[in-house]
Amino acid sequence: MKPISSRVLIILAFIAIYIIWGSTYLMNKIAVTELPAFFLASFRFLCASVLLFGIAALSGKKLTITKRQLRNSIFVAFLFMVSGNGLFVWALKFLDSGFAALLASTQPLFVLLLMRLIDKKRMRQKSIIGIVFGIVGMYLLVSQRELVTDEDTLLGIFIIFSCVIGWSYASVFVSKADLPKNHLISTGYQMGIACCMLAIISLLIGEEWTSPLAWSTDVQWSMALLIIFGSLVAFTAFNYLLKQVSTEKVATASYVNPVVALFLGWWILDETLTTQSLIAAGILLIGVYFITSRKR
Template identity: 60%
Template sequence: MGLSLKITKKQFLNCIIAGFLFLVYGNGVFIWALRYVDSGFAALEASTQPLFVLLLMRLVDGKKMQKKSLIGVALGIFGMYLLVSQKTLTTSNETLLGMFMILTCVLAWSYGSVFVAKADLPKNFFVSTAYQMISAGVLLAIFSATCNETWVIPTQWSVKVKWAVTLLIVFGGVVAFTAFNYLLKEVSTEKVSTSAYVNPIIAIILGWFILDEEVTLQTGIAALVLLTGVYFITTRKKIKTRVIGN
C-alpha cells in the first residue's frame, strides 16, 4: 500500500504496551484459561468488558456515570453472580483459576481500550496494528519458550488447525483487530466495547453445537441479565434540542 513505517520511540513503546494488554495478556492468557473453562462460559465473562471500560473511564478520566450506566453495572454484577455460582462450574480449583484469570484478561483488554483511545500511536491503523501484533508475537514467543511449550511446524498441523489459524489471522487479526484500533480513535470507547454483545451468544451456540458443551437454564438467565446490563451501559438517552428563533 506504500505506507510509511516510520515510528517514534514513544509510539513504538505505546504499541508494545497495547500489544501486551490486548494480545499477550488479553488473548494469550485467555486461551490458556480455556483449558479449564467452557468457551461459552468464557465468552459470557468476556461480555463484562463494557462494565470494566465504564468503571476504568470513571477512575482514569473522571467521567461521570449516568443512571442507566449504574443500572447496567448492577445488572452486570448480578449476572456474574448467577454465572459463577453454578455448582457444575465450581467442581475444581482449576475451574476457579480459569474463571479468575479470564476476568483479569477482560480487565487488561478493557484498560488497553481506554489506553489506546488516548495514546500516541501511528496515524495509519494498519501500521499501528502491525507494530502491536509484531511486538506481541515476539513477547508471546519468549513466554512460550520460557514455559517450555512444545512447538510444531505448520507443515505438521492437521487440516482443521490450518483452517482455524488461517481464519484467525485473516478475520480475527487483519480485519477485526485493525477495525478495532480504528474505532477506538473514531468512536467512544464504551461504544466500541459493544462487540461484547455478539461474542457470548455465538460462542454459546457454537460450543453447544460443535463441542457438545452443556448450556444450563441458569447460564441462559445469566446471559440475558449480563447483556441487558451491557445494553443499559452503551445506550444513552438522546437529548432533544429546540432552536428558538428571533
C-alpha cells in the same frame, strides 16, 4: 467509487468485533487442544502482522513509527495480546469456550470504573443500569455449580478476570494514546511486538513448536480463520472504533461475544448450555442496550 461513510464503517466495525470475535473463542478452543497456548498466539500474530504490513505497503502507506508510538505500542501489545490473548487462550484449557467468553463480558464494567478513576468521568444513568444488568448476568453465570467444578476451573476464572482488567485498561489508554494514525499499521506493530513477546514466553516455559503441516485439519482451519478474521479484520476494526466512538461502547463487544461463543460452543463442541446460562446471556444483552443507547 463513492467513499463509504464513517457511519457505515462504524456499523461494519461493530459487526466485526461482535460476531467475528465471538467466534474466536471457539477457534482458540479447538486450536489449544492440540497446540501450546503461547506458541499458538505467537504464530497467529506473526502471520497477521506480516499480512497487515504487506497490505499497508501495497496501499502506499509509510511504515515509520516514532519512539513514543513504539513505546505505546509495546505497552498496548502486552495488555491486549500477551495477557489479553495468550494468557486467556491458556485459561481455555480449564474452561469451556462459551463460559470463558461469558466471564469476559465483565469488561464494560471494568472500563466504566477505570474511566471513572482515571478520567473522573461521571457515569450516565443508562450506563449504570447497564452495569447492574451485567453484574446480575455475571452472578447467574458463576453461581452454576455444574460449570464451576474444581480448583482448575477457579484458576481459569481468576486468570480470565486478570486478563479482562488488563484489556480494559488498555482500551482506555488507546483511546488517548499516541499511536500510528493508520489502523492497519498500528495493529501491525502491536501484533508484531506481541508475537516476539509471546515467542519468548513460549521458549522460556518449554513449549513444543510444531510445523503447521503437522497440525490436524481442524486446527489448520481454526488458525487460518483466527489470522484472517480474528486478527486482520476484527482487531483492525477494534482499533478503528477506539478512535471513533466512546470506549465503553466499544467494550460492549464483551457482552455480545459471549452469546455468540456460547451457542457456537454448544453447537460445534457439544459444550454445556444451561437454562441459567441462556437467561444470563439475555440479561447481558439488555445491559448492552442500555450502555450503547446513550448519546456520544
